[in-house]
Amino acid sequence: MYLFNVRVYGILLNDENEVLISDEKTSNVSFTKFPGGGLEYGEGLLDALKREFMEECQLDIDIVRHVYTTDFYEKSSFNESQILSVYYEVKAAGPITFEVKASPFDFSREKQQEKMEVFRFVPAQALAAEELTFKTDKKAWEIFKSLLPKV
Template sequence: MKAKKQRVAAYGVCLNDAGEILLARWLGPRGKRWILPGGGLDHGEHPYDAVIREFEEETGFEVEVLRLLGIDSELREEADRDYHALRIMYEVRIVGGELRYEVDGTTDFAQWFPLADVGALERVPSIDTALGLYRKTPPTGILR
């Protein structure tokens, strides 16, 4: 029987007035890919607080949460385990700080991209889910 692993994380969708989205470059097991700033919750931490903390760690920006966009749930079988990722997506706005890069973390770079260019990036699928939630605002908080 395979081990079971569940990870709960919070991510922020941050768009600027120029129609650009802020993404972080993730140092994943299959190479570098773009991801939304955010990450795993610490034990006992509320997702609202986690997205603020993680966003600052990965980008240098202080943010405020504007709204809950929804939740992405992905179950996948891996060679050694069944993995369940639960991603809580928020819309956030920058209220302070300066762009900088995370050191010794899971990301190494942060950059603004025009929304029209996101489709051409090496990215994790949850970016597309988050943008769908942002654009459609489903009342259930999920895309089907």
Template sequence: MSCFNVRVYGIMINEQKQVLVSDEYIRGGYYTKFPGGGLEFGEGTLECIIREWQEELSQQVEVVEHIYTTDFFQISAFDGTTQIISIYYLVKPISPFTAPILNQPFDFEIPEGVTEVEGVRWINWDEFNAATVTLPIDKVVADLVKVKY
């Protein structure tokens, strides 16, 4: 039986030419990735990215354009059994940006017994590249973003 996990992420670039990333502690590991998450059954990818940004950042966004959909086989880093298909969109804010911003990577406390903690931060354009994100598909997208924008 094949099992797929569809993930939808947003790339936001602000007026200062900074890219928003999410620093996350997930099941004992540290990951820097783009904000977004899993597609829920019955939901379209555009609905998903709008919901995820609202849930994670209390941020209303508008999708500007599609950037990339995974075109290679990638096994999940988290369960080792599902195939990941990630879809990336360029998004822009349509509500004030009010999410707390981390000043440095993983600048958060991890309470005892908690398995997931996340925070977002801006990375300056000159410092942003594939090495600034953790997951393999995100690295491909970071390179694309640097070329395209």
């Protein structure tokens, strides 16, 4: 049997044209990605993305548009499943009240747990795909950047 792992992520720009990214750390690996996560059985993509933002950021979001769906084979970094990732541009539907860090992987004020996650905003024009850990995030970011107005 082949296992598929469907993931959904949001690319959120704030009013200062900064993009929200997540720095995460588990007991044996650290990575930078867009906020989002796994689809649960019986859940649609948009509902899953809204749930993930509420769970991770305590933030209601609106979906703006589809950006990218994985179009190549990607094996999970964590198990033997094949990853299918779907990316949407999203916008905050309310005020951003969660803590935003200034530095990558700043877990200094976080309670030490098996999995830790912090968020930061990075100027959209300054975020290089290489700063993101996963191949799908890198490709989604390159596509999204091509959709931004040129300044």
